Amino acid sequence: MIRAMTKTKTKSRPRKAASSRRVERLVSQPRAALRSEAFARALAEAKSHANNPERLRALFEEAARKAAAVPREPFEDSWPYLQAMLRLIRAYFRGEYRNVSQEGLLWIITAMNYFVDPFDLIPDEVPFLGFVDDATVMAFAIGRTRQALDDFMTWETTAF
Amino acid sequence: MKAKRLALAKNPKRNRAFADALARARAYAKDPEALRALFQEAMRKTSSIPKAPFKDLWGYFQAMLRLIRAYYRGEYRAISVTNLVMIIGAIIYVLNPWDLIPDWIPTLGFLDDATILAFAVQKTREALDDFTSWETIAR
Numbered sequence: 001m002i003r004a005m006t007k008t009k010t011k012s013r014p015r016k017a018a019s020s021r022r023v024e025r026l027v028s029q030p031r032a033a034l035r036s037e038a039f040a041r042a043l044a045e046a047k048s049h050a051n052n053p054e055r056l057r058a059l060f061e062e063a064a065r066k067a068a069a070v071p072r073e074p075f076e077d078s079w080p081y082l083q084a085m086l087r088l089i090r091a092y093f094r095g096e097y098r099n100v101s102q103e104g105l106l107w108i109i110t111a112m113n114y115f116v117d118p119f120d121l122i123p124d125e126v127p128f129l130g131f132v133d134d135a136t137v138m139a140f141a142i143g144r145t146r147q148a149l150d151d152f153m154t155w156e157t158t159a160f
Numbered sequence: 161m162k163a164k165r166l167a168l169a170k171n172p173k174r175n176r177a178f179a180d181a182l183a184r185a186r187a188y189a190k191d192p193e194a195l196r197a198l199f200q201e202a203m204r205k206t207s208s209i210p211k212a213p214f215k216d217l218w219g220y221f222q223a224m225l226r227l228i229r230a231y232y233r234g235e236y237r238a239i240s241v242t243n244l245v246m247i248i249g250a251i252i253y254v255l256n257p258w259d260l261i262p263d264w265i266p267t268l269g270f271l272d273d274a275t276i277l278a279f280a281v282q283k284t285r286e287a288l289d290d291f292t293s294w295e296t297i298a299r
Contacts, residue, residue, distance in 0.1 A: 064296040064297055067293065067296065068293050068296075068297055072289055077216035077217065077219075077220075078216070079289055079292070080219030080220050080222070080223050080288070080289075080292055081216075081219050083223075083292035083293070083295065083296060084219060084222075086296045087295060087296060090296070090299075149219070150211060150218060150219075150222075153218075153219065153222040154206060154207065154222070156222070156226060157199075157202070157203055157206065157222060157225050157226060157229070158203055158206075160229075
């Protein structure tokens with residue numbers, strides 16, 4: 001690692017090249033997003049969010065705005081589940097829907113925290129790759145909460 | 161016979177049952193009452209349809225149902241007729257138990273439904289994504 005850094009220095013490559021190599025390395029290791037500091041931060045914050053409707057509302061509003069603006073391609077078939085997570089959080093803080101386990105809710109809030117964080121493992125401003133790590137975290141959270149999300153969507157079509 | 165049907169199940173364009181569903185869908189698209197009836201039929205059946213064959217597309221299927229509800233209620237109309245017909249056609253097909261491979265045949269019964277749904281999602285993905293974005297922004 002240190003050797004790589006000094007090498008960069010002696011050849012005086014621009015900083016950008018080094019950071020784009022870092023991003024390339026991260027993309028080739030998709031699970032890295034789940035071991036990142038940003039993920040740990042998102043998880044830790046989720047615990048304080050879960051029982052606070054006001055914070056959930058703020059999170060929902062920020063994530064909904066962001067979801068309307070980001071590219072959908074990296075998320076592929078996760079996209080409707082990402083949107084379902086958003087609607088579930090909204091229904092939860094509004095008190096309309098509470099039929100979700102604390103654990104499920106925690107994973108969903110964690111994924112949303114990570115999604116709204118612009119300085120996560122691969123910063124969101126990096127073109128094309130900035131949301132690859134977000135998509136990994138999303139797919140992981142969906143894997144953990146698929147049943148809860150499916151139940152929620154079934155509720156949505158039957159209850160209103 | 162069964163092998164032939166399985167081969168057909170992989171090709172939505174040659175699926176006669178889907179062509180019929182699309183033909184019916186054109187009439188449904190203009191008739192809010194018919195759409196309401198279709199939605200309510202879907203609501204009754206949705207819990208008895210196995211989710212496994214649809215995998216990640218289940219989320220899109222539910223989005224289709226919410227879209228036609230918002231459409232017949234007049235809450236959401238920002239969708240082209242072509243896309244709407246494709247979505248209604250897919251819903252009719254999934255709900256119809258007597259399609260290419262009848263739904264009561266174990267494990268295979270919903271294979272053709274999953275293929276049709278995948279085809280319809282591929283054609284209308286953008287419209288469905290726009291609708292789900294609208295759901296989080298507008299309500």
